[in-house]
Amino acid sequence: MMALSKKMLEDEPSEVELLLPWHAAGRLNARDTRRVEDALASDPALARQYAVIQEEYAETIALNESLGAPSGNAMQKLFAAIDAEPERRPAVTAGWAARISGFFSELSPRTLAWSATVGAVIVVAQAAVIGTVLMKNPSGSFQTASLSMNEPVVRTLSGAAPPRALVRFAPDARVADITALLDKYQASIIGNANGGMFRLQFGDQAMSRDDLNSLVNKLSSEKIVNLAVPAS
Amino acid sequence: MQVLYGRHHVRVFRFGLRLVRDEQVAEDLISEVFLDVWRQAGKFEGRSAVSTWLLAITRFKALSALRRRKDLELEDEAAQAIEDTSDDPEVAATKKDTSAALRKCLGGLSREHREIVDLVYYHEKSVEEVAEIVGIPENTVKTRLFYARKKLAELLKAAGVERGWP
Numbered sequence: 099m100m101a102l103s104k105k106m107l108e109d110e111p112s113e114v115e116l117l118l119p120w121h122a123a124g125r126l127n128a129r130d131t132r133r134v135e136d137a138l139a140s141d142p143a144l145a146r147q148y149a150v151i152q153e154e155y156a157e158t159i160a161l162n163e164s165l166g167a168p169s170g171n172a173m174q175k176l177f178a179a180i181d182a183e184p185e186r187r188p189a190v191t192a193g194w195a196a197r198i199s200g201f202f203s204e205l206s207p208r209t210l211a212w213s214a215t216v217g218a219v220i221v222v223a224q225a226a227v228i229g230t231v232l233m234k235n236p237s238g239s240f241q242t243a244s245l246s247m248n249e250p251v252v253r254t255l256s257g258a259a260p261p262r263a264l265v266r267f268a269p270d271a272r273v274a275d276i277t278a279l280l281d282k283y284q285a286s287i288i289g290n291a292n293g294g295m296f297r298l299q300f301g302d303q304a305m306s307r308d309d310l311n312s313l314v315n316k317l318s319s320e321k322i323v324n325l326a327v328p329a330s
Numbered sequence: 331m332q333v334l335y336g337r338h339h340v341r342v343f344r345f346g347l348r349l350v351r352d353e354q355v356a357e358d359l360i361s362e363v364f365l366d367v368w369r370q371a372g373k374f375e376g377r378s379a380v381s382t383w384l385l386a387i388t389r390f391k392a393l394s395a396l397r398r399r400k401d402l403e404l405e406d407e408a409a410q411a412i413e414d415t416s417d418d419p420e421v422a423a424t425k426k427d428t429s430a431a432l433r434k435c436l437g438g439l440s441r442e443h444r445e446i447v448d449l450v451y452y453h454e455k456s457v458e459e460v461a462e463i464v465g466i467p468e469n470t471v472k473t474r475l476f477y478a479r480k481k482l483a484e485l486l487k488a489a490g491v492e493r494g495w496p
Contacts (some may be wrong), residue, residue, distance in 0.1 A: 165348070
């Protein structure tokens with residue numbers, strides 16, 4: 099009985115031994131990584147076992163990669179099923195639209211007619227003010243270096259596109275973290291590019307090249323961002 | 331949805347295929363998994379990575395498919411068959427090629443062992459994430475992978491490949 103218990107204890111793997119596969123996959127925290135590395139440096143048997151694990155790790159990846167990819171039928175089937183889904187509940191914005199439309203439907207025709215007249219007068223007055231300002235200060239023009247080499251380049255920001263960047267998030271980035279980051283930078287995802295990159299747009303105002311570079315540098319230092327580059 | 335599908339469908343397919351061992355069933359699984367995601371998007375709480383959530387749904391769907399096919403018994407037979415083929419000419423040929431033997435034996439592990447090996451080595455999931463996907467305690471995750479590796483070593487030994495562990 100004693101011999102059996104001793105044998106069982108000998109067979110029981112140590113905590114560090116159990117963590118070796120995650121060390122090979124790079125999924126241990128800093129403290130455990132240090133523990134495992136210290137143990138590997140001082141225990142040749144453990145180092146041999148780790149070499150075996152690295153072989154298993156590589157072959158498991160090779161085996162999975164050899165499985166190929168699904169046919170296009172799977173995607174067609176999925177999107178056909180999504181199209182066949184019943185219409186979803188109206189979103190919050192639709193709720194607001196319903197409330198606004200409800201508010202107007204409760205107004206009397208006379209009140210509505212007066213409101214429309216007042217609205218029309220305000221629009222005409224606004225147009226007159228804007229027209230006057232534009233006539234006094236025609237700032238929509240620009241001058242390029244090719245037209246006048248001896249004068250500085252003059253560019254106005256009016257009509258320029260808001261700043262954009264290509265960003266790759268860390269593989270373990272959570273949706274909540276990404277949402278928080280988008281809020282923090284007042285950014286929105288406007289598309290995806292190759293290699294797992296997302297195209298982000300920051301606000302709706304144009305930005306100088308220096309400001310954009312500084313923004314992208316700040317973005318690059320975020321924990322959940324692997325790569326950020328300015329984009330057009 | 332297209333972005334999500336584009337980013338994750340291959341890994342979801344491969345994880346499902348390793349569990350159900352049938353390409354057609356694995357393709358059907360993908361549609362079911364992403365349709366569930368479409369329907370339950372509002373329930374995703376963002377506590378875990380999206381890929382972890384997807385793999386957990388895939389695993390659940392794969393087990394349901396296996397139960398429907400009543401293939402679990404057949405699977406044990408398949409694993410047994412690999413242990414008993416040490417004199418098989420095909421296995422004898424793989425003795426010269428540890429890499430091929432290793433892949434063959436990875437395919438010969440039980441479903442529980444295959445999924446934990448794949449989740450850690452291929453999908454690179456942490457102990458906590460595997461526990462969430464498989465629905466077992468973290469300590470069980472660690473010991474299950476250890477015994478999966480021991481089983482793999484036994485299968486390799488039976489196929490004539492010695493690697494110096496255990």
